[in-house]
Amino acid sequence: MTEEKMRFEAEVSRLLDIVVHSLYSNKDIFLRELISNASDACDKLRYEAIAKPELLAGDSEFKVRLLTDNVRNVLTIADNGIGMNKTDLIENLGTIANSGTAKFVEALSKSDKAKDVDLIGQFGVGFYSAFMVAGQVDVVTKKAGEDQAWKWSSDGKGEYTIAEAEMEGHGTQITLHLTDDFKEFTEEYRLRHIVKTYSDHIGIPVVLMKADGNDETLNEASALWTRPKSDITDEQYKEFYKHNSHAFDDPWKTIHYQAEGAIEYTGLLFLPTMRPFDLYDPARKGHLKLYVRKVFITEGADDLLPPWLRFVSGVVDSQDLPLNISREMLQHNPVLTKIKNGLTKKLLSELETASNKDSKGFETFWENFGSVVKEGLYEDYTNRDRILKLARFRSTHSDGWTTLADYVSRMKDGQKAIYYISGEDVDALKRSPQLEGFAAKGIEVLLLTDPVDEFWLPSVGQFEEKDFKSVTRGGADLADVKSDDKDDDKDDKKDDAASDASLDALIASIKIALGTSIKDVRESDRLTSSACCLIADETGMDLRMERLMKQHNRVDEISPRILEINPKHSLIKKLSDIAIKDAKTPILHDAALLLLDQARILEGEALPDPVSFARRLDLVMEKGLGS
């Protein structure tokens, strides 16, 4: 029998080095990981056997068996699941192909302390955790439906061997040659305790094999979601969440319920505390697993939950779908559509309850997942209004979050629209010149910083019949709004601002100077302290959104903007005085270009010609210094 020697992928070697030398005190987790793999392997075979019953070869009682030998210091974890062939062994046990371990390695590379041992406990390192307690690991395995068995062996020090082997039936036997320090893992009471703690929820029996033949099932062996809620402890839910979702946080909400009526199913759903690592993956894959009468069918199907709920994990077990349903048949299945609607409604009502009763908790949830939930505003028309009511926003009203209903309740007399400004960060937005007039009138403005806002706003358009309106687009309509401060409402323009005629002269000369680089120049009622700002026209795209779209290559060109000037600003007044006397003087030309560049800088935009800007600024400064 030939034995092939192979080297672990470099990442695996590094990982093994950390696992073997780690001081992580909770070594028990290795058993959780191996039992969980064994149970996954049984789930896989159970599913495959729906279409090909012959794969079971008469062995359909899935179980995990634990065998101990305290003379040789050996613990074996055996299952009758799907098994592995040679290619599987090389792919699965020589590389880092799996999510849990990949997450661990990623977190490790970000961790300051390179050997942050706690990470092992948080993530679990899957199969490789066997090397925390064993000096040598042998895996004997045979894939269901194949004839050849294989033996994989390693001491975890850089190499492993693969050779042909003999094995009756299909499945996998993992034999751990425990190091002297870990003899305890051949003790029955230790195994009993570990299985109860970590693997009680596993849906198949975990059986301790005994020499006297009185084998003992150590776990409850019924799928957790099929048990009554009252029999399940918080700890059990948490363990299930971690195992089932490969998560390392605690769930924020656990929702366990039975849907009855036209469609019957059990849902055990978890809302996470932390963002899953793949939340922003373009695939937008979900984490909910579908079972049909306790048989695992598929995970993350689009037809089970809409993508805007992709952070929800857990299990849905249906009574109404046929057991022999294939993953392909799930698409557009009417039963599944009803389940999807039911789940979505249930989750929405849980979120509504949290939003009303635990606003702090809900806000933390929103900070993590709000940008994903908002995808539902343009993708899920049926639930749009409910999502809109849940949504939280930053605003100029206070540092915290606000709902739209609260915003509306604070709207001023005469205010017709819900105003917003969008950009990359809240602090920079708060300093935008376009907000000045709104601040002066005490009008609240929403500060939107999620790229997704540019998608839902145009499609939603309104809340409670009030239009959403960008403060960087179109006219500001501020004249109709009553100010908090009565004095502000007086038309003090006459004594305070440039005269109409001189302002017109200035506007005309700025237009000539700026030519096609600007769409229009006009007097502003949204500025109070800045001299000028840029605005998109009524029909154009919001200023910041357009820039964001350009960054993401969704538009080719930024369209020309409108330059608004503040007639009450002393610089504008002085320039107007000059313009009415001599519209052709060169200083007006330079001033127009400088005003435009200044507005661009305030927008956070790069200047098209910084050299000319600097030269003009120098000239103006020199003049100002009287040279």
Ligand SMILES: Nc1ncnc2c1ncn2[C@@H]1O[C@H](COP(=O)(O)OP(=O)(O)OP(=O)(O)O)[C@@H](O)[C@H]1O
């Ligand atoms: N008992 C087993 N039977 C069949 N295949 C197994 C068994 N144990 C491990 N494997 C295979 O080896 C792979 C790697 O296992 P490992 O525990 O390292 O990661 P994993 O379980 O995939 O990770 P994660 O926990 O993130 O899903 C598994 O995905 C599976 O394909």
